[in-house]
Amino acid sequence: MTEHDKLDVIFELQKKLDTDIQERRSLDFPMEQWIQKDVLAMISELAELLDEVNFKWWKNEKPIDEEALHGELVDILHFFVSMCIRAGLDSDKLYEGYIAKNKENFDRQYGRSQKKGYDVNEK
DSSP states (O other): OOOOOHHHHHHHHHHHHHHHHHHHTTOOOOHHHHHHHHHHHHHHHHHHHHHHTTOOTTSOOOOOOHHHHHHHHHHHHHHHHHHHHHTTOOHHHHHHHHHHHHHHHHHHHTTOSSSOSOOTTOO
16 A cells, blocks of 8 residues: 555545535535535534634533543534535645645744734733
């Protein structure tokens, strides 16, 4: 078995799942509607994630169920990757965009960016 890039595998599997669901359920929406639906689904999954981490200060805390927590994070990833695919962002472009944005975010924190207002030493 050859080793595959994990992000590439995630994108391939998500594309197969999305295609299967679309075909079996006869779903055909324009890209912007698909992204709207994915955003709503992700919001729902984010709410489920929030429920796992005791955000309700008016309730007694319960032990965090790490398996459920991890499951919600994976659900969120499913919808995020679907949006990437629908928007024409493959795993390589996502990786490149992330690397560039991560550098920019560090630069902002250290005052090395053209965008001001992030440096802790800047007043």
